[in-house]
Structure formats: structure tokens, C-alpha cells
Amino acid sequence: MYDRIKGFRDFYPDEMAARREMFDALEGSARQHGFREIGTPSLERTQMYVDKSGEGIVEELYSFTDQGGREVALIPELTPTVARLVVDRGQALTKPIKWYSTRPFWRYEEPQQGRFREFYQTNIDIFGSSEPDADAEILAVAADALTELGLTAEDFEFRVSHRDVLSGVLSAFDADLDLPAAIRAVDKREDVPEREYHDLLADAGLTYDDAAQFDDLLDAGSDDLDELISFAGDHVEPAVENLRAVLAAADDFGVSEYCTLSLETARGLDYYTGTVFECFDSTGEVSRSVFGGGRYDDLVESFGGPPTPAVGVAPGDATLALLCQRAGVWPDGEPITDYYVLQAGEVRDVAAGIARELRSRGHVVETDVADRGFGAQLEYADTIGAETVVIVGERDLENEEVTIKDMESGEQTQVPVEEFPGEHDRPTYGDFE
Amino acid sequence: MYDRIKGFRDFYPDEMAARREMFDALEGSARQHGFREIGTPSLERTQMYVDKSGEGIVEELYSFTDQGGREVALIPELTPTVARLVVDRGQALTKPIKWYSTRPFWRYEEPQQGRFREFYQTNIDIFGSSEPDADAEILAVAADALTELGLTAEDFEFRVSHRDVLSGVLSAFDADLDLPAAIRAVDKREDVPEREYHDLLADAGLTYDDAAQFDDLLDAGSDDLDELISFAGDHVEPAVENLRAVLAAADDFGVSEYCTLSLETARGLDYYTGTVFECFDSTGEVSRSVFGGGRYDDLVESFGGPPTPAVGVAPGDATLALLCQRAGVWPDGEPITDYYVLQAGEVRDVAAGIARELRSRGHVVETDVADRGFGAQLEYADTIGAETVVIVGERDLENEEVTIKDMESGEQTQVPVEEFPGEHDRPTYGDFE
Numbered sequence: 040m041y042d043r044i045k046g047f048r049d050f051y052p053d054e055m056a057a058r059r060e061m062f063d064a065l066e067g068s069a070r071q072h073g074f075r076e077i078g079t080p081s082l083e084r085t086q087m088y089v090d091k092s093g094e095g096i097v098e099e100l101y102s103f104t105d106q107g108g109r110e111v112a113l114i115p116e117l118t119p120t121v122a123r124l125v126v127d128r129g130q131a132l133t134k135p136i137k138w139y140s141t142r143p144f145w146r147y148e149e150p151q152q153g154r155f156r157e158f159y160q161t162n163i164d165i166f167g168s169s170e171p172d173a174d175a176e177i178l179a180v181a182a183d184a185l186t187e188l189g190l191t192a193e194d195f196e197f198r199v200s201h202r203d204v205l206s207g208v209l210s211a212f213d214a215d216l217d218l219p220a221a222i223r224a225v226d227k228r229e230d231v232p233e234r235e236y237h238d239l240l241a242d243a244g245l246t247y248d249d250a251a252q253f254d255d256l257l258d259a260g261s262d263d264l265d266e267l268i269s270f271a272g273d274h275v276e277p278a279v280e281n282l283r284a285v286l287a288a289a290d291d292f293g294v295s296e297y298c299t300l301s302l303e304t305a306r307g308l309d310y311y312t313g314t315v316f317e318c319f320d321s322t323g324e325v326s327r328s329v330f331g332g333g334r335y336d337d338l339v340e341s342f343g344g345p346p347t348p349a350v351g352v353a354p355g356d357a358t359l360a361l362l363c364q365r366a367g368v369w370p371d372g373e374p375i376t377d378y379y380v381l382q383a384g385e386v387r388d389v390a391a392g393i394a395r396e397l398r399s400r401g402h403v404v405e406t407d408v409a410d411r412g413f414g415a416q417l418e419y420a421d422t423i424g425a426e427t428v429v430i431v432g433e434r435d436l437e438n439e440e441v442t443i444k445d446m447e448s449g450e451q452t453q454v455p456v457e458e459f460p461g462e463h464d465r466p467t468y469g470d471f472e
Numbered sequence: 473m474y475d476r477i478k479g480f481r482d483f484y485p486d487e488m489a490a491r492r493e494m495f496d497a498l499e500g501s502a503r504q505h506g507f508r509e510i511g512t513p514s515l516e517r518t519q520m521y522v523d524k525s526g527e528g529i530v531e532e533l534y535s536f537t538d539q540g541g542r543e544v545a546l547i548p549e550l551t552p553t554v555a556r557l558v559v560d561r562g563q564a565l566t567k568p569i570k571w572y573s574t575r576p577f578w579r580y581e582e583p584q585q586g587r588f589r590e591f592y593q594t595n596i597d598i599f600g601s602s603e604p605d606a607d608a609e610i611l612a613v614a615a616d617a618l619t620e621l622g623l624t625a626e627d628f629e630f631r632v633s634h635r636d637v638l639s640g641v642l643s644a645f646d647a648d649l650d651l652p653a654a655i656r657a658v659d660k661r662e663d664v665p666e667r668e669y670h671d672l673l674a675d676a677g678l679t680y681d682d683a684a685q686f687d688d689l690l691d692a693g694s695d696d697l698d699e700l701i702s703f704a705g706d707h708v709e710p711a712v713e714n715l716r717a718v719l720a721a722a723d724d725f726g727v728s729e730y731c732t733l734s735l736e737t738a739r740g741l742d743y744y745t746g747t748v749f750e751c752f753d754s755t756g757e758v759s760r761s762v763f764g765g766g767r768y769d770d771l772v773e774s775f776g777g778p779p780t781p782a783v784g785v786a787p788g789d790a791t792l793a794l795l796c797q798r799a800g801v802w803p804d805g806e807p808i809t810d811y812y813v814l815q816a817g818e819v820r821d822v823a824a825g826i827a828r829e830l831r832s833r834g835h836v837v838e839t840d841v842a843d844r845g846f847g848a849q850l851e852y853a854d855t856i857g858a859e860t861v862v863i864v865g866e867r868d869l870e871n872e873e874v875t876i877k878d879m880e881s882g883e884q885t886q887v888p889v890e891e892f893p894g895e896h897d898r899p900t901y902g903d904f905e
Contacts, residue, residue: 040776041520041556043513044544049557050511052571059509071831073809073838073856076492078483080476080590081514081546081576082534087474101515103536106580111477113514113546123474124482133855135842138485143514147539157513168842172820176841183831291821293828343473376506387605388724395726398504398616405506408609409568409601422566423506 046156056372058356061188062141065161065354068184069139072176074163077138079120085110087119101145113145117162117353118338125166126344134167153327153358164351169336171281174314174350175288177332181352182294189368195329198301199316201282205305207275208256208267216244225305257302285314312336314350325361330354377402377427379420383413384433393429396460421446427467443468479589489805491789494621495574498594498787501617502572505609507596510571512553518543520552534578546578550595550786551771558599559777567600586760586791597784602769604714607747607783608721610765614785615727622801628762631734632749634715638738640708641689641700649677658738690735718747745769747783758794763787810835810860812853816846817866826862829893854879860900876901
């Protein structure tokens with residue numbers, strides 16, 4: 040009768056269970072590294088995005104005027120919001136600030152594989168450290184989450200680059216270049232034909248000859264960063280050293296096997312200032328960047344706060360699911376139930392008491408709430424993946440017994456009702472056979 | 473520089489940790505009862521809410537026209553959406569369908585204590601059972617979550633009522649009564665002056681004398697349901713029996729101590745059809761309903777699906793937090809960190825290796841990513857609530873040792889680096905002293 044809105048998704052339990060495992064891996068890795076969860080509003084002033092990205096951004100937003108006349112937008116990304124939070128209470132917060140959160144975002148874009156109008160990201164950020172160790176910890180948190188999901192170095196790679204290295208090399212060609220435009224061009228290099236990419240570089244102020252030489256430099260520099268210094272001069276040396284230091288820290292943090300130096304990685308957003316990186320499918324089957332991150336040292340200050348270095352990453356649900364599916368590690372999401380307490384006859388009080396006792400020991404326990412017969416209940420227990428069925432029957436109860444049935448083997452045995460669950464933390468058929 | 477939008481909230485880590493404990497209790501109870509998580513979109517067609525509640529609802533919605541010309545609304549509640557999901561795929565789903573989800577909702581209302589324009593609810597619903605056991609399981613899931621949070625029967629009560637009992641009694645006064653209006657009036661009984669409440673009943677078609685008698689009946693009926701049958705006649709008997717059966721099932725399910733028969737509980741929403749209930753603060757300090765739920769057997773059919781009985785509950789974040797705070801059980805949300813690995817000198821590789829090994833055993837472990845000195849690191853370790861600090865120092869390492877410090881007692885001891893963490897799952901100072 041009502042249709043779902045284009046680009047929005049419903050998640051039924053099997054798919055949701057798989058997604059929950061994905062988010063648990065991301066959040067679990069962040070928590071284990073000492074990141075703490077925050078919660079953020081779904082609406083912000085539209086002006087916040089316009090100031091940051093220009094009026095053009097509005098057509099990509101779900102932006103509207105609320106009943107109180109405010110121009111508001113469903114948030115398209117988290118970074119401006121966390122910058123606002125840091126500015127609001129930054130002085131009172133222990134540094135470094137290490138935050139994570141998983142939440143939906145909205146962009147009015149054409150839906151395609153791995154892209155929806157409503158999508159989820161787990162944002163993981165460190166504020167207050169300019170050290171390469173912080174950049175490396177962000178890489179490590181992301182890598183640990185991916186390996187927790189079952190992905191290996193055969194499956195994904197982090198292509199690591201540095202904005203100031205790119206800027207330094209570009210400026211060496213022409214100091215008057217439109218740097219943001221040139222970097223956006225580099226970001227599009229893999230997505231557009233080479234001619235179009237060179238046109239974009241030309242629009243930014245590079246000659247076509249320089250553009251070709253620039254490409255050669257990026258390729259050579261990814262093999263040997265010294266090539267860049269010898270071309271672009273000493274002013275890129277600090278950035279090159281910083282990039283090397285990040286990679287050295289990533290090595291100490293045990294994740295260098297996932298990191299590749301790849302100078303053509305630029306990240307499209309204007310606010311990045313140092314390290315940038317993107318996660319790619321090593322096989323190339325998922326052709327888009329899976330997710331990315333980087334350093335944005337100027338954003339908090341541009342929001343009115345004190346100078347606050349920052350670095351973060353934001354894995355998104357749709358592309359990460361594609362990678363997991365490609366690699367064959369996407370969880371099946373099938374239900375797992377520890378116990379089903381089957382009611383045969385007027386035995387609800389006893390059955391409910393057993394269910395309650397088993398739940399108090401931490402288990403997932405269902406019993407009948409639909410007045411079904413024996414066969415229908417057993418079929419339902421199978422559907423929900425019950426490991427053990429506790430059959431509470433009127434006749435058994437006359438002998439003060441219940442029946443414990445192992446659903447995998449089908450074997451069952453009778454047990455005095457006073458001994459179940461008894462002292463066992465997690466009693467199964469095997470404890471009584 | 474940018475202000476947060478009125479009625480929306482930022483949650484910093486301490487508050488978010490407390491909220492996460494609240495949601496974990498709600499979701500944990502649902503999971504233990506066999507409910508499975510679903511995910512739903514944040515936008516639906518505005519028409520869905522207009523059809524259900526009339527054009528007047530639009531002014532309470534965040535409703536707008538999207539870039540594609542669709543009239544859409546930020547969802548103000550979950551029930552219509554889950555009804556849509558059941559209709560879309562209901563035939564393929566095992567019955568009963570038991571679903572839960574925690575997510576934000578939005579209503580353009582005046583913010584006040586316990587009410588925000590963006591708020592969270594954990595919705596827990598059963599579709600496909602008309603049995604009183606299903607109603608009782610919903611009560612049990614909610615009660616178990618609240619006791620898990622530390623609340624007791626001294627703190628809260630579920631006031632249980634029944635729409636058909638109310639309707640039956642009201643119809644006995646006047647068969648031509650505007651029933652929905654009369655039930656909305658009952659729902660407002662506690663919130664408005666008695667005169668205004670009687671005016672509302674009069675608007676619905678009741679005389680003032682009947683209104684007074686109706687009130688007396690509700691009070692008497694809450695003590696003895698037979699009073700209602702003797703007044704309203706046999707046609708309310710099935711509803712009364714159903715209500716009694718729900719309370720009997722709740723007793724078997726171990727939660728009768730939290731349930732009170734309270735016929736003046738009506739729930740404002742039109743779609744309820746049977747049992748309705750609201751959770752109240754037993755002390756009355758939190759004066760509003762904390763949350764509510766009930767049976768809505770007609771909604772799925774009204775969305776174009778087959779007849780599908782349904783019952784659910786939806787605890788909301790803001791009022792439940794008020795109740796927990798009033799009862800003194802609101803979590804403090806302070807950080808807990810298992811280990812801080814302190815780096816003294818150029819020891820990052822060893823320190824990072826130890827941190828990594830401890831994380832692989834499931835612990836929360838931080839190390840320095842901001843190049844701070846010994847004292848600053850120790851202070852930070854204290855701030856994040858670290859239980860154990862592992863001090864990795866250049867000099868200690870010359871002797872192949874690290875220092876294990878217990879942060880509560882301040883005691884410390886040196887341990888050969890090859891023995892830490894060694895075979896211990898969770899090594900602390902006590903293992904080495």
C-alpha cells in the first residue's frame with residue numbers, strides 16, 4: 040500500500056544480523072583502542088555545509104525549512120558535527136579526544152551499487168595529536184576491524200598518500216595553481232578517462248606537458264619518495280618525512296602489510312591537510328574506494344575553536360558489505376537460539392519458570408506465545424535455530440520430569456524437573472544422557 | 473560558531489556510555505526473549521501518517537518535499553513502518569514475527585523535560601499471535617529490561633488496561649458515542665483539569681452525569697472487573713476475560729508484581745485494539761508516562777496485509793533516563809580501560825606489540841599517540857580509568873624488563889618482557905608481585 044522511498048532500505052532480521060556483526064567489528068576495534076562512543080543529532084544548520092563546501096552542496100543535501108523557519112539539513116557526513124562538538128566543549132575534554140559513533144547519513148545522489156541515499160558510517164576520530172602515531176592508530180583500528188571480519192591482506196589494501204606532498208609537487212610546477220581544484224582532479228584520476236583528468240588538471244592551471252610529467256612523478260614517487268624531493272625541492276621534505284613517519288608507526292602498530300604508498304590517492308574533500316588514505320578491494324572486483332580517511336588539522340579552528348589537529352576514518356556500510364561479500368566473509372545472519380521451551384498441555388507456569396531461569400543465566404530462550412501444537416512448536420524451534428528444546432508436557436510433569444532434546448542429533452532424554460537447569464550454567468542433552 | 477538545533481541533543485562520551493547501558497538492557501532483554509533486530513529508513517511518505525492520523529498530524533512532523541518532488545517525513549514513530557515491512561514480506565516470514573530495533577524519531581513539538589524533537593525508542597513487537605501470552609511476553613520483556621537496569625517494583629508499575637473494555641463500557645452509556653474521541657479524553661484524564669476532561673467526554677457524546685458515573689465505574693472496575701460486566705452487560709465479558717488472561721499470563725511469566733489493573737489508562741493513539749499499558753514512576757516524581765504499549769490487531773490489515781494480530785512496546789530514551797535518574801540507578805558512564813601501555817623513550821615497537829597482544833585477548837588497551845612525557849601519560853592513564861599500566865622504558869628494556877603498575881594501589885613490580893602478557897588471559901600486578 041505504501042512504497043519505500045527510493046535510495047532508502049529496509050533491513051529484515053537475517054540481513055540486519057549480518058550488518059550488526061559488521062558494525063560490532065568496527066565499534067569493537069575502536070573500543071579496544073580506547074575510543075569512546077558519542078551521539079549526534081540528525082539535523083544541522085544547512086549553512087554549516089554551505090560555508091564549508093559552497094552553495095552547490097545544497098542540491099546534494101536533504102535540506103529544508105523546518106516549522107520554525109530554520110534552514111536545516113539531514114547530515115551528509117559527521118566531520119562538521121564532531122568539529123562543532125569539539126569546539127563546544129573542547130577545553131573541558133581530556134586530550135587526545137578519541138571518539139567513535141555509528142549512525143545514518145543522507146545524500147541526495149543517484150543510487151547505484153554500494154551507494155544509497157541513506158547510508159551508515161562508523162566514524163572514528165582522534166583530536167589533539169599531530170603525531171604520526173595518531174594517523175597510524177587510525178589505520179590500525181580500521182585494519183583490525185577488517186581482519187576481525189575475516190578479511191586478510193589478500194583482500195584489501197590501504198592506499199596511503201599525503202596532501203602536502205601532492206600540494207608541494209603541484210606547486211613546484213606552478214605556484215599560482217588552483218590547488219584544491221588540482222587535488223580534486225587527482226581524486227578523480229581513476230574514475231574518469233585520462234583526457235578528462237588532464238583537462239581537469241589544465242583547468243586548475245597545469246599545462247598538458249606538466250600534467251603528464253606530474254603523473255610520471257606520482258608513479259615514480261610511490262616507489263621512491265626521494266624522487267619527489269629531488270624534483271619538488273626541500274619544501275616537500277617535511278611532508279615526505281611525515282608520510283614516512285606515519286608508515287613507520289603503522290609498521291610498529293602491526294598493520295604495515297595492509298598499507299601501500301600510493302600518491303595518486305587524494306580524497307575528494309577539501310578539508311584534508313596531511314595523511315590521506317583509501318581502502319580498496321585488492322582484487323579490484325569492488326571497483327570503488329571502500330572507505331577512506333585522513334588528517335584534517337584546520338577544521339576545528341575554522342569552526343571557531345583553538346588549533347586542534349585531527350585524524351579519522353569512516354567505514355561505510357554499503358561498500359564494506361560489498362567487499363565482505365566479494366571475499367566470502369559476509370555473515371549469514373541466521374538466527375541462533377539457545378533454548379526453546381516447548382509447552383505440551385496446560386504447563387505454562389512451569390515452562391515459563393524454566394525459560395525465565397535459563398534467561399537469568401544469560402541465554403536466548405523462547406517459549407510458545409501463540410498457543411500452537413507440539414509439531415508446530417518443534418518446527419518453529421527448528422526455524423529459529425534452537426540448539427536445545429526443553430519439552431514440558433502434562434504427562435511428564437505428573438512424574439515431575441521434563442524432556443531435553445538435542446536438535447542437531449534429535450536425541451532426547453527425560454530429566455527430573457528439579458534438576459533442570461539445576462547447577463549447570465548451560466545445560467544440554469549431553470549433561471543428562 | 474554554529475549552534476545546535478533546538479530540541480536536538482549532542483551526547484558526549486560519559487552520557488553516551490550511560491545511554492548505551494540503557495539501550496543494551498532493552499535490546500538484551502528483547503534478544504534473550506528471541507526477538508531479532510531489524511533496520512528501518514528514517515524517511516517515509518508523509519501520506520502514510522496523514523492517512524492514519526489526518527492532515528493535522530503534518531504540523532507535528534518534520535515533513536518536506538524532497539529534490540525528487542516526494543512528500544516525505546522524518547518518521548515520528550516506528551509502528552507504521554514495521555506494519556509496512558510485515559505487509560511487504562509477511563507471507564515469507566516465520567510466525568510469530570518477533571522484532572526489535574533502537575533508532576531516532578522526530579516530532580516537531582515544544583521541548584520540555586523528558587521530551588525532545590529528536591528522541592530514541594527501542595521498539596519491541598510481536599506479529600502473528602492474538603494469544604494473551606504474547607501481550608504478557610511484551611510486558612515481561614519490558615519488565616526484565618527495567619530490572620536489569622536496577623529498577624525494582626518499588627520504582628515502576630505497568631498500568632494495564634484494555635481498549636475493548638473501555639469501549640464496551642462507554643458504548644453502554646450511548647451506542648452513538650464518538651468512541652475514538654472518548655478514548656482520547658480518557659487518555660488525557662491525568663493531564664488536564666477534571667472539568668476539561670469532562671468537557672472532552674461531553675464533546676464525544678457523553679452527558680456530564682454519565683461522565684461522572686463512568687469515572688466511578690473505572691475506579692470500581694479497577695478493583696473488581698465483575699462490576700463492569702454487571703453494568704455494561706455481557707458484551708464486555710470477552711474483553712474482560714482477555715484482560716484477565718493477559719494478567720494471568722503475566723503472572724506465569726514472573727512479572728505480575730509490576731502490573732496493576734488501571735482502566736483509566738487508555739493510550740492516545742487510535743490504532744490500539746486490545747490490551748494497552750503504560751509504565752509509570754511509582755513515586756510519581758516523574759509525572760509523565762515513562763513509556764507505553766499495547767495491542768494493535770488491525771493495523772497490518774489497514775496497510776493492505778492479511779489480518780495480523782500485533783502487540784508491542786516502545787520504551788523511549790528521555791523519560792526512561794528520568795526514571796533511572798530519579799531511582800538512583802542511572803549509570804555513571806565513566807570510562808573503564810583495562811591497560812595503558814606507557815612509553816618512556818624510543819620504545820614504540822615494543823609497547824605497540826604488547827598493546828596489540830593484550831587487545832588480541834579481548835581487552836581495552838591504549839598507548840601513547842601524542843608523544844607525551846612520563847607524567848602526562850600517567851595522568852592520562854588515570855583519567856581514562858586504566859586498571860593496569862604497563863610501563864615500557866628504555867632502561868628497563870636493556871634488562872629485558874617492563875614494569876606492571878596497579879593504578880588503584882599504586883604498587884608496581886618489574887617483570888621480564890618475555891613473560892608479559894605470557895600465558896595470562898588478563899595479567900595484572902597481582903600475578904607478578
